[in-house]
Amino acid sequence: MEKSICEQHEKLYAELDKFIEEIHADGSALIEVLHKAQQLFGHLPVEVQEYIAEKLNIPVSKVFGVVTFYSFFTMKPRGKHQIKVCLGTACYVKGADRLMDRFKEELGVEEDGVTKDGLFSLHGVRCLGACSMAPVVMIGENDFYGRVTPDEVPKIIRNYTK
């Protein structure tokens, strides 16, 4: 078990190396590299940050500063499916807060929390640029739900538990 995780990680590090080489990354490409790393590892634990710092030849403190500045980057694992509820003004006036409450209730987590099975995490995000479909929920990178009502929440969640 232990070993397979290690092996898996080695593979991910190798893939990260390949990316860094491909784009001839130096310190100015830090954000690109972090995007890639988070895509590979799911989050950015300190070890990964140290690794990147060494690779790009910049201080770890700088990497840490960038990771903590941008809300897209996270040091804590998130759920397999990240549920992002838009709390932007256009969604807010269409009842986004009630939607958020319903998700909290159905999943039994608070904002930014992860469900016990690791399947979901719940996040409030700013305007997703889809205001014409407000209120909007985005799950992962590709699944958009528009004009969502609180009563549709259980059904949406079920799409990912099957």
Added chain:
Amino acid sequence: MPKSNVVLVSVDSNSVLKGAKYFKNLFQQLVDEYKLSDFVEVLETGSFGVYKDGVIIAIYPEEVYYEIKDAADVKKVVEEHLLKGRRAKDLELDAELFTRKLSVEAKKVVEETRIVLRNAGVIDPTNINEYIARDGYMALAKVLNEMKPQEVVEVVKESGLRGRGGAGFPTGLKWEFTMKTDADQKYVICNADEGEPGTFKDRLIMEGDPHSLIEAMTIAGYAVGATKGYIYIRGEYYGSIQNIQKAIKDAYEYGLLGEDILGSGFTFHLAVRLGAGAYVCGEETALMESIEGKAGRPRLKPPYPPVSGLYSKPTVINNVETFVNVPQIILNGADWFKSIGTESSPGTKVFSLCGNIVNRGIVEAPMGTTVRDLIYKFGGGIANGKALKMVQTGGTAGTFIGPDKLDVPLDFDSMKNYGVSLGSGVILVIDEDNCAVDVLKNAMEFFEHESCGKCTPCREGTKMLVHMLNDISKGKGKREYLDAMKNIASTMLDSAFCGLGQSVPVPLNSMLNNFEAEFLKHIESKESPCGICKFEKPKKKLVKS
């Protein structure tokens, strides 16, 4: 032989999520099955700028629009319209929605005017040939073959084009400063960070007409003497990122980017950089820090970007919508551009209509169009038969206005003249079911969350504002809060380091001034006046009976 019918399926990211790709394939499949493929072509296009529950398609040359919700609808349109030649009435959308005519003044009839959106929803954005067929890259060819950089700058200056990213700075001047600064390297940046809540126009342009942005940036590069450009796109805009990257690749292949463009000897390289979720990175100097791989905190200005921008080199930075006007100005001339819009603000503006409004979506209208026309003529009025309570114009950093200000014509001067901001062109309609305190609290929470923390007035000011609004919304507000909030706002206006903190007074003051009575009601009454805010009951001892 050209085919006689074209079916255009909008495949912007909203539509894709509603099954647009699937419907497109189904159309193709049915067209083949009915052996119509010699006559009918099925194509993808960007968004039509009108949003419905289903996916919108158009059939040309009749120019009929249908709303498709499921496979049965596709079948119906193919069988009725394409095969039998009759309209599928129950799916048909009012064509008026797409080409609205509205009278701005009693005499003058103004239609939706499309400069920036001329191609969105008309061409297949992933096909460079379709862009070229609609005069694409003609302006670039004209510039490279016939014009000196100085002349390009002159035309843009003469046109009166002003920045569409919010501040309205004259674009030609910005280009001129950059052109005149000597340096071994200069840059052109497109601000596509579109973070202003309620705004989704840049996304529509990038998804629907990516080449127009590439062409415009290359022209800017030639004008100011820059050989490198970056498009900084919001990380969440997956569809825009994809289409822009594809377009850049194709432009390189056609020799429209890279070395020696169109044999002119001019070289221009373009790359995409991704945002990572920070609103303040839309501020131009913070954005440059971010491209350099750092935390996106704003820099001290001056020096301004035309003198010292990306990597401390002279840099032109413009919004997506600003850039996309440029090729049309080059082709049609400054006088043509000035004939549209108002004297202080020539051209059009792309407005994002959202909130409690019937037709939510994007509309491009001449500068000077009134809020009323945008809401009632283009937007179809207030949704669900509710009454209008207020409108926030210009984005979260914009003004809250009451129904008494609906007849203000929107342009860059409407803030100065009437206290109604144009900003990024958001028209957020808020109906009677919403509470002024609650809406303002939500807006201030946004600023508190997005404050980068570099300067104290903004970092602490936003916290205190949220705190007081929270109290008011819980029935614990005090009268003094109203003045205290205005005081904090004026301190922020004077001393915050960047535009984020400096703009907080705009929504705050406009709300407090226009809806003071509602705040007072919250402060003075014991019960929540309209039940949205939950007043905390004063703690009572439980007495067993």
